[in-house]
């Protein structure tokens with residue numbers, strides 16, 4: 160097949176439009192590996208790309224989709240052969256390179272990893288960049304000493320993609336999890352993922368004017384930034400760490416050095432995009448093995464190219480719950 164379907168974002172005088180179009184493989188950029196995409200997923204960043212955020216995508220018309228999982232059709236390297244099941248997340252995919260919201264992508268071999276044994280293409284995209292990022296955050300927190308004995312772990316933006324997988328993974332690993340959510344109607348869902356207590360976003364913002372808060376958390380996975388992030392830092396137990404993953408509330412943080420100087424705490428950066436491929440493969444291997452998340456299907460909302468556009472609006476409004484998985488087969 161040389162023709163394939165894709166979601167196309169076009170820039171007009173009035174803003175950005177979305178439509179599903181037929182494209183030709185010959186129009187894809189040069190690259191080592193041509194992939195038939197079976198599944199993609201919906202991440203907050205895809206919403207930013209689809210609405211012309213220049214920090215994500217500058218060149219239009221454009222097909223977003225920072226995640227793709229599928230089967231190799233052609234390969235210019237010995238590393239991959241036709242028929243191989245592969246995953247591609249991050250790097251420039253879906254940013255200024257046509258992404259996973261097309262049934263085909265062509266990418267450099269350095270962006271591609273073999274789908275590990277124990278993980279199907281489908282489940283790799285239920286995780287997607289969001290789930291991968293949650294795992295990377297937990298991995299880094301554990302590397303700097305977080306254990307189940309460190310104390311309860313706070314997860315912010317808990318009903319979203321990164322947050323929901325973080326809650327589930329931490330609970331699976333035996334951590335006591337407190338989930339911050341703005342969606343009171345999702346409390347039961349978050350409890351079913353393993354959260355043992357819930358906190359409202361308003362409560363998570365309390366004390367933003369104070370230099371330090373009670374030492375409470377053995378670790379924090381933050382997806383929202385802003386006051387909530389730094390309240391997390393101010394309420395870490397002595398020597399504990401917060402992993403900063405996202406900015407849906409704000410990229411600014413109202414910070415002082417006091418928690419660092421008085422409590423020996425750490426603010427850790429998490430980047431799933433440029434992380435070297437070998438480290439990406441290590442995280443995927445964990446997710447396919449010891450960190451397998453039983454019941455992860457509860458997170459999935461199945462989408463297609465034709466139902467993607469309203470879901471993009473929902474994720475930008477903070478209304479998405481769990482993980483949107485885009486089925487591109489057929």
Ligand SMILES: NC(=O)c1ccc[n+]([C@@H]2O[C@H](COP(=O)([O-])OP(=O)(O)OC[C@H]3O[C@@H](n4cnc5c(N)ncnc54)[C@H](OP(=O)(O)O)[C@@H]3O)[C@@H](O)[C@H]2O)c1
Pocket residue numbers: 201202203204288289292315316317318319320321322339340341342360382383387403404405406407408429430431432474475476477478479480481
């Ligand atoms: N560092 C990386 O490599 C990396 C990778 C993936 C994602 N990210 C970033 O992580 C963030 C989350 O991504 P995602 O795909 O999980 O998005 P998502 O599915 O939209 O989840 C974000 C969640 O944050 C909460 N939220 C929304 N607006 C908020 C606000 N104004 N204040 C406080 N909480 C708010 C909502 O959960 P509740 O209603 O439950 O509060 C929402 O569901 C984004 O900023 C994304 O760019 C970074």
